Amino acid sequence: MKRIGVLTSGGDAPGMNAAIRAVVRKANYHDVEVYGIYHGYEGFIQGKMELLDLGSVGGIIQRGGTKLFSSRCPKFMEEKYRLQGIEKMKEAGIDGLIVIGGDxxxxxxxELTKLGFKCIGVPATIDNDIPGTDFTIGFDTALNTxxxxIDKIRDTATSHENTFIIEVMGRDAGDLALWSGLAAGAESVIIPEEPFDLDDxxxxxxxxEARKKKHSIIIVAEGVMPASQLADMIKERTGIDIRITVLGHIQRGGSPTAFDRVLASRLGAxxxxxxxEGKTCRAVGIKNQEVYDYDLQEIFTTKHQADISLYTLSKELSI
Structure with a gap:
């Protein structure tokens, strides 16, 4: 194998650029050329690519987002477009593809591997919802964001003696809400993986209130319900006027943390x-600090599990 492709797809995540850099430099170290495919699977179909050398990935390890851009491509699910893309790759002499993204x-x-095209998956999503890996690229940066x-909002909550509900991303996974709630000392954390208890x-x-506490922070994962809906439910029962903050896409941006840069470098390489080695239909991940690979099909048969012990700990510490 003398020429491979790399693309980023789906939602962007801090650390994607670090992974691209690792792919290019590791491949070049072994005298293998790397072509960057722009705009995800849309660019794959169109053959929109260019050769990436050492210089072209210089100075990007600290940048958020993705140098190769990203997009959603619904038509990629049609086989004729996948075959069109594979033909574009063959014309360029590309023998395999590294896909950096989420589910x-x-x-x-x-789907590409089923058509005989070699692919390896690298997990990059702030949601941390890919089965088979303890952490995905971008999660740590989003968590710190x-x-x-939350720390800033707590300052205002304290000053004005308010209760705030903060809605965080995560899709159907509660990791961002769970880890941030524990790290920031939230009074309540609501995640999709555990039953919602309004009474609690x-x-x-x-x-x-009974012990003269003047403010509270409640973290809700977007996969449970909108913050506005929860605020209405609490106000209806208690009369408490609640402030709402939806953090939104600020969680996906920013310079990646050192942890994400190292993780992306290890997984990309x-x-x-x-x-x-001639392998295909594999995904890379990290377990107990060790990098390993597993069958790409496991994403269809295995469900990501949140660490419920952290949820229990959060409840115990926020009494």
Whole structure:
């Protein structure tokens, strides 16, 4: 294998650029050329690519977002377009592809492998919802962004003696809400993986009032309900006027943390090794601090699990 492709797909995540850099430099170290494919699977179909050399990935390890841009491409699910893209790759002499992204990106990669095109998946999503890996690229950076925002909001909540509900991203996973809630000392954390208990939330607010507590922070994952809906439910039961903050896409931007840069470098380089070994339909991940690979099909058969022990700890510490 002398020429491979790399693309980023789906939602952007801090650390994607670090992964691209690792792919290019690891491949070049082994005298393998790398072509960057622009705009995800849309660019794959159109053959929109260019050769990436050492200089072209210089100075990007600290940048958020993705140098290769990203997009959603619904038509990629039609086989004729996947075959069109594979033909574009063959014309360019590209023998394998590294796909950096989340669940939808992995599904696209799997469909390509079924057509005989070699693919390796690298997990990059702030949601941390990819089965088979302890952490995904971008999660740590997003987590720190969320915690920083909560800390600032708590200053205002304290000054005005308010209760705030903060809605965080995560899709159907509660990791961002769970980890940020524990790190920022939130009074209540609501995640999709655990039953929602309005009575418990209200009881916590009342216990706080009883001991002269003047403010509270409630974190809700977007996969449970909108913050506005939760605020209405609490106000209807208690009469408490609640402030709402929806953090939104600020969580996806920013310079990646050192953890995400190192993780992206390790996973990107390992993905290259797998392709050079002739492997396909594999995903790379990290377990107990060790990089490893597993069958890409596991994303269809395994569900991501949040660490419920952290949820229990959060409740115990926010009494």
């Amino acid at each position: 939808g990106s992995y599904r696209g990669a799997y 969320v915690v920083n925002a 939330i209200i009881a916590r607010l009342k216990r706080g 390992y993905a290259v090794e797998l392709l050079l």
